[in-house]
Amino acid sequence: MAKILIVDDEEHIRFLYSEELADEGYEVATADSGFQLLERIEKEKPDLVVLDIKMVDYNGLDLLQDIRNKYYDLPVILCTAYDTFKEDMKSIAADFYVIKSFDLTELKNKIKMALETKLPGE
Amino acid sequence: MPEVHLEENPQNITSAQMVVAIPSYREAELIAYPTTQAAQGLKRYFGDKQGVIINCDNNSDDGTKEAFFAAETEDVPQIYISTPPGVRGKGNNFQNLFRKVVELGAEAVVVVDADLKSITPQWIKHLGEPLFNDFGYVAPLYVRHKYDGTITNSIAYPLTRALYGRRVRQPIGGDFGFSGELARIYLASPTWTEAVSQFGIDIWMTTLAMNNNIPICQAFMGRPKIHKPKDPGSELGPMFSQVVGTIFDLMVQSAGYWMRVKWSKPTSIYGFGLGEVEMPPPVKVSQDKLAENFRMGMGTYREAWRTILTEPIFRKVEEVANLPAEQFDFPTQTWAKLLFDYAGAYNRKVMDPQQLLDSLIPLYFGKTLSYVRKTERMSVQQAEDFIENECMVFEETKPYLVDHWVA
Numbered sequence: 001m002a003k004i005l006i007v008d009d010e011e012h013i014r015f016l017y018s019e020e021l022a023d024e025g026y027e028v029a030t031a032d033s034g035f036q037l038l039e040r041i042e043k044e045k046p047d048l049v050v051l052d053i054k055m056v057d058y059n060g061l062d063l064l065q066d067i068r069n070k071y072y073d074l075p076v077i078l079c080t081a082y083d084t085f086k087e088d089m090k091s092i093a094a095d096f097y098v099i100k101s102f103d104l105t106e107l108k109n110k111i112k113m114a115l116e117t118k119l120p121g122e
Numbered sequence: 123m124p125e126v127h128l129e130e131n132p133q134n135i136t137s138a139q140m141v142v143a144i145p146s147y148r149e150a151e152l153i154a155y156p157t158t159q160a161a162q163g164l165k166r167y168f169g170d171k172q173g174v175i176i177n178c179d180n181n182s183d184d185g186t187k188e189a190f191f192a193a194e195t196e197d198v199p200q201i202y203i204s205t206p207p208g209v210r211g212k213g214n215n216f217q218n219l220f221r222k223v224v225e226l227g228a229e230a231v232v233v234v235d236a237d238l239k240s241i242t243p244q245w246i247k248h249l250g251e252p253l254f255n256d257f258g259y260v261a262p263l264y265v266r267h268k269y270d271g272t273i274t275n276s277i278a279y280p281l282t283r284a285l286y287g288r289r290v291r292q293p294i295g296g297d298f299g300f301s302g303e304l305a306r307i308y309l310a311s312p313t314w315t316e317a318v319s320q321f322g323i324d325i326w327m328t329t330l331a332m333n334n335n336i337p338i339c340q341a342f343m344g345r346p347k348i349h350k351p352k353d354p355g356s357e358l359g360p361m362f363s364q365v366v367g368t369i370f371d372l373m374v375q376s377a378g379y380w381m382r383v384k385w386s387k388p389t390s391i392y393g394f395g396l397g398e399v400e401m402p403p404p405v406k407v408s409q410d411k412l413a414e415n416f417r418m419g420m421g422t423y424r425e426a427w428r429t430i431l432t433e434p435i436f437r438k439v440e441e442v443a444n445l446p447a448e449q450f451d452f453p454t455q456t457w458a459k460l461l462f463d464y465a466g467a468y469n470r471k472v473m474d475p476q477q478l479l480d481s482l483i484p485l486y487f488g489k490t491l492s493y494v495r496k497t498e499r500m501s502v503q504q505a506e507d508f509i510e511n512e513c514m515v516f517e518e519t520k521p522y523l524v525d526h527w528v529a
Contacts, residue, residue, distance in 0.1 A: 068390045072337060075387075087503050089263060089342055092291070093391045117385040119287040121335040 002115050003027040005046035007034060007063070008079065009055040013100070017050065020104045021111070034058030038070055046074075048114055050107070051094075053080040061090040068093045073122065075114035077107070127181060127206035132191075133199040138226040139171040140164065142234065142246060144190070145215040147180040149236035154193035156238045161195035163232075163246025176222060177236075178215035179204045186236075213323035216308075223305040230254060231305060235296045240348035248341035248393035249299035258336035260299035261290045261328060263391065264343040268497050268505035269405040272490050273365055275509050278325055281369055281461060284516040286332040287383035291340060294324040294365060297347070304336055313375050315368065321361040322368030329372045333379045342393040346402035362486065363479035370468040370475075377469075381524055385517055401502065412491035413450070417443060419484020426481040430467040432526065435459050442488065452492035454515045460485060462523035469527060 004026050006017045014030045021028050029044045031037065033055060041049070049067065053060035064076055078085070078097040085091050095117070096110040142160040146153055157175060164173035177190040181204045190202060203222060205214045216233075223231050230253035232246055245262075252260045274294055282293050300308075311330060318326045331338055373380065420443045428436055438456045445451065464482055468475060497505040 065391065065394075068388075072390060073387060086507065090391055090394060092263075092289070092340075093388050095388055113385055117287070117387055118383065119335075119387065120379055120382040 001025045001027055002047040003029065003044065004048050004050060004111065005029045005031060005041065005044055006050045007031045007037060007055075007060075008050075008052040009033055009057075010052070013052070013079075016102070017104070017107070020108070024108060026111075034060070034063045037063055038066055041067065041071065041074070048075040048077065048111060050077050050079055050111075053078050053085050054082075061085065061088055064093050065090055075117070077110050077114060079107070127209070128202075128204040130187070130191075130202040135174050135199050135201060135226070137172065138174040138228050139230070140168050140173045140250060141176055141219075141223055141226065141228045141231045142173070142250075143176045143178055143219050143231060144234055144236050145178045145212050145219070146182065146186050146190075146236035147210060147212075147215075148182045148184045148186060150182065150185040150189040152239070153177065153186055153189050153236045156234050156236060156241050157190055157193035157195060157200075159238075159241045159243055160232075160234060160246055161193075161198040163243035163250075164198050165196050166243050167247040168250060174199045174201055174226070176201045176203060176219060178219045178222075180210045180215060181205055181207050211320040211323075213317075213319035213321070213326070216323050216327075217314075217319065220305045220309040223302055224309060228302045228305075230299065230301060232299045233297060235349060237349045238297070238347070240345045241297075242345060244393075245297065245343055248343060249297065252339045252341065252390075252392050253299050253301050256337055257339045257390070257392075258301040258304050259328070259331035259338045260392070261338065261340045261389075262292050262295040262297045262343050262347070263340040263393075264292070264295075264345065264347045265400070265402055265502060266292075266346060267402040267405045268500065268502055269407045269494060270347075270402065272493070273362060273486075276457070276486065276489050276493060277366060277461065278369065279509070280458070280513045280516040282325070282329060282332065283386050283513050284458075284520050285373065285380040285383065286329060287380075287386045288332045288338055289386050289388050289513075290328055290332070290338060293328040295347070296324060297343075298324075298327070299341070300327065300331070301336075304331060304334075307334055307336075313372065315371055317364040317367045317371065321364040322371075325365055325368050326372065329369075329376075333372075333376050339390040339392050342391060344393070345400045348403065358483065362483055363476065366482060367475065367479050370465050370479075373465050374469050377527065381527075386513075407490075407494050409491060409494060412487045412494065413447065416484050416488035416491060419481070419487070423481040423484060426473065426477065427485075429472055430478060430481065431460060431463045435463055439485065439488075450492060450495060452489045454512045455519055457489050457512075458516045458519040459522055462519070462526060465523065466526045466528070 018028045075095045078094045095114045098107045232249040
């Protein structure tokens with residue numbers, strides 16, 4: 001089963017996402033900040049990253065750039081409480097974005113789509 | 123394919139690491155500006171590379187060549203190459219460029235339009251730098267007015283994204299970068315057509331980069347593209363059928379590729395830190411003209427539409443045509459299926475290809491009218507979200523294309 005890395009500085013979100021995604025059969029790892037995120041990705045080798053945009057010490061959009069520069073095709077789903085982030089063009093390097101909610105249907109659908117995405121020759 | 127008719131290479135340049143190319147036809151009035159900006163970009167950001175600016179022209183008789191050579195280039199060498207007299211076409215200029223790039227052994231090529239008024243030296247940096255960092259193709263990313271680039275918004279972007287699985291927002295942007303290696307792939311490609319030798323060239327290059335799995339990035343330009351925007355209701359010309367015909371030709375040639383693509387992926391983005399984003403100037407659209415062109419098409423092309431479209435989509439188009447002006451709406455899923463029907467009909471050669479493409483134009487006007495009405499009160503960003511949602515509809519509807527491709 002696919003491995004998902006959840007990067008969020010809110011503990012209850014990490015807990016909720018971990019529980020629900022584990023119930024879906026995913027292997028889940030978590031990170032509570034963007035600190036050394038690339039090293040963490042290198043170590044965990046996730047199939048997909050769920051990334052909070054607004055963390056206390058890190059801007060998720062900058063982290064997205066770092067991830068995309070090193071891992072061209074690693075799926076990243078942005079999570080946010082506000083959709084104003086779309087005004088920043090950096091956001092289009094994400095596979096999808098979801099508005100944070102306690103109903104994770106949308107997030108689960110996007111995870112499924114991102115993991116299903118297939119290009120010949122990869 | 124036409125050969126180079128004329129080459130002027132006053133500095134006798136025989137090799138270069140980086141080329142900035144400016145394709146043109148009768149651009150004497152405007153070409154000096156992008157030439158000077160290109161030279162500044164090469165000097166400022168690629169000073170350690172051997173650079174050259176090439177004007178690829180269609181033998182213009184208005185003094186384009188003289189204006190190009192007269193532009194201030196801070197000693198950056200210039201080369202002028204031209205197609206033979208009477209041979210027009212942007213793609214023919216590119217064919218000459220590909221040959222020259224290979225001959226010079228260049229590693230990186232940046233192309234900018236000759237009528238650009240908003241280009242800065244940073245454009246050269248942003249389109250060129252990724253080519254020295256493992257990317258093979260760089261597409262531009264600029265803020266455009268919601269009514270500028272309607273062929274891109276309604277056809278080229280959603281179709282290429284759904285077909286080839288890469289989200290390149292401006293696949294026919296006109297300004298881009300590509301590697302010397304990709305120039306060789308272009309030169310060797312057997313997919314060249316008459317439409318590619320004209321305005322089909324941009325979508326051809328982007329599509330070949332995608333289906334050759336070349337690493338693609340999009341470079342943020344910071345400033346909007348300011349050139350000569352056109353009212354989509356009154357100025358379309360043969361560009362439409364050259365672009366759409368090329369998309370359909372490539373679909374026929376690469377069906378084995380796009381049928382295996384599921385959903386789509388983003389690309390890397392390059393070139394931030396340019397400060398505040400400048401908003402594009404407004405583009406005027408005549409809704410009356412769009413409506414008139416669409417409704418006239420119903421009279422002219424009704425039988426062609428009946429032949430090309432599946433029965434439910436033909437009925438839906440009739441329904442749309444009969445809507446009162448204040449309720450006019452061309453549903454996105456109908457538009458996606460309609461384009462897929464057209465592509466399938468093109469593949470199956472149900473009629474003369476030019477007639478088929480001509481019959482699509484009024485439908486495109488109808489779709490554009492619907493887009494203009496729906497986004498009338500939207501900001502540029504909201505219109506972008508709208509287009510992104512339309513792209514998702516195309517991706518979700520793709521199985522319909524696979525089902526209708528051959529039957």
